[in-house]
Amino acid sequence: MISKERRKSILYAFVALLFSIVLYFNANGQSVQDTLSGNEAYTQNVSDVSVQLLYDTDQYYIHGYESTVTAKLSSANRVQLNAEAIEDTRMFRVTADLTGLGEGTHEVPLKIRNLSSAVKAKLEPDTITVTIEKKVTKEFEVTPLLTTESTPAGFELNDLELSPKKVTVTTGDQTLEEIQQVVARIEPAMITDDGVDTRVTVQALNSAGEPLSIVSDPVQVTAKATVTKPTKTIRLYGTAQGTPADNVESYDFSFSDIEAEVTGSESQLAQLGNSITIPIDISGIVHRTTRNIDIPVESGLSITPPSIDVEITPVLKTSTENTSRSNSGNSGNSGGSTTSGAGSTPANSSSSTTRQSEETQSTSSEGSNESSSETTQSSSQPNSQEDSSEN
Incomplete structure (x- = not known):
């Protein structure tokens, strides 16, 4: 039979346990409720998340798609949420699987890979539209385009020279047929009163002067021009x-x-x-x-x-x-x-x-001047x- 003192000890222990449970739920009740209801305590929008395309890079050229999306992250764990939000510590990636798709334009769903189980994510948009073409490569001569032929002070520019004068262009077979010229456009901000000495990005233009999707090797050329100053x-x-x-x-x-x-x-x-x-x-x-x-x-x-x-x-x-x-x-x-x-x-x-x-x-006292x-x-x-x- 349990003694009176032992019964009191058991009673005190039970009361202490009851108070501990009450205090725990009082302190963590909101977090537990959020977890049970599926509502995360913290959210953060992460913009400019790169989209990785999965396709045969040797056979196809892809263009016409949005290269970044916005991810809305949510988690009850603030530390893990911050880790996924920061690009340098981010583990997840957004992909678009193009394998099995042929040439043409397609709408492809986006998927999130390697995301922590403690973090949820929603993409905006969750699909992208891509154009798939057969990959081709061709060499082009680069033409300089000057928006103005004078410097800020009005000095006239001499002949503009590019180096290298030719580049290798990689693009789709249909896009290649649209290329009218490959240019290096020199903007007014690149021109000084001493002339031009700058690096310029290579562009391919169609008949309407609109830029086309290409990959140039090299990506930039050096533009130089002297000036004739009065x-x-x-x-x-x-x-x-x-x-x-x-x-x-x-x-x-x-x-x-x-x-x-x-x-x-x-x-x-x-x-x-x-x-x-x-x-x-x-x-x-x-x-x-x-x-x-x-x-x-x-x-x-x-x-x-x-x-x-x-x-x-x-x-x-x-x-x-x-x-x-x-x-x-x-x-x-x-x-x-x-x-x-x-x-x-x-x-x-x-x-x-x-x-x-x-x-x-004329005064002899001052002496004769030196011949010089x-x-x-x-x-x-x-x-x-x-x-x-x-x-």
């Missing part, structure tokens, strides 16, 4: 800027190049004129100095050479008489500057002026004052 030769002149040293009367400028070639649009070249003035900083220069100075051009233009070497030679003040003569000569000129016969731009800084070294200085093949821009006073005094 150019203009201009003269280079210098102008002194800055504050000369106290003991310097003027400066001679010697350029490594006196001409440059400017490239740009015709409208910009027309606005440019026939010369460019280069600002030369002479501040603090008391000895012969050579500097490399960039030639200034506005945006949209390019210049060759982009810079020149300028030899800057200071002409020192030699005597009070020469200084007086210089001041007297300057007083007869507007703005305190002179312009040499060669057309150099005068420097308007302090009392220094620019001139061309091709002129020979270079054309030298320098500062001097005009000889008209001396000539008038002699007369």
Whole structure:
């Protein structure tokens, strides 16, 4: 016979078990109900799921079908649902079995393979329409198609070249008969002001200019074209800027190049004129100095050479008489500057002026100029004052 204490223990155990069952169903009742009723707790739509075709790839060419579908996944297990939704961890695949079908157009049902038993899936659409043709291969010459023959800045494109010039096209036998030309279409976005240098996808077009289904080998060709840019030769002149040293009367400028070639649009070249003035900083220069100075051009233009070497030679003040003569000569000129016969731009800084070294200085105290093949821009006073005094 069971003792009183043992009966109490059994009663307590039964009550505890009853509470455990109640708590379990309270916590998991919804999940169990969903499972029993067939309703999954989680759902997710997965788009762009690839359709795999099962057919004889050596004999047939397939086209005219939707290559992707949408799969609606559902599962009570969130982890497994996510694994099937992500492409890198996905185990299932969608297939269309074409084996046993002949040439022509067919509607084929889609099937899901290798799907986890904990996940359900529904496809949209669940069938595809395919066209089956006999597989053929032929070599074609590729024709370039230009939607425009000029660059964004209006430069004219030269002859366009493709590499390779021929491709091998694989398609269906009926589609092959529709091919009028195989082309590489160069869109405006592929054209720059430097020309064309890009990879272009090969297309086959019918008589209406519509693309046909093909497989090209290679898939892309290289398209290249240069441009003819308007150019203009201009003269280079210098102008002194800055504050000369106290003991310097003027400066001679010697350029490594006196001409440059400017490239740009015709409208910009027309606005440019026939010369460019280069600002030369002479501040603090008391000895012969050579500097490399960039030639200034506005945006949209390019210049060759982009810079020149300028030899800057200071002409020192030699005597009070020469200084007086210089001041007297300057007083007869507007703005305190002179312009040499060669057309150099005068420097308007302090009392220094620019001139061309091709002129020979008339004052013997300043010494004779060096003979040079270079054309030298320098500062001097005009000889008209001396000539008038002699007369």
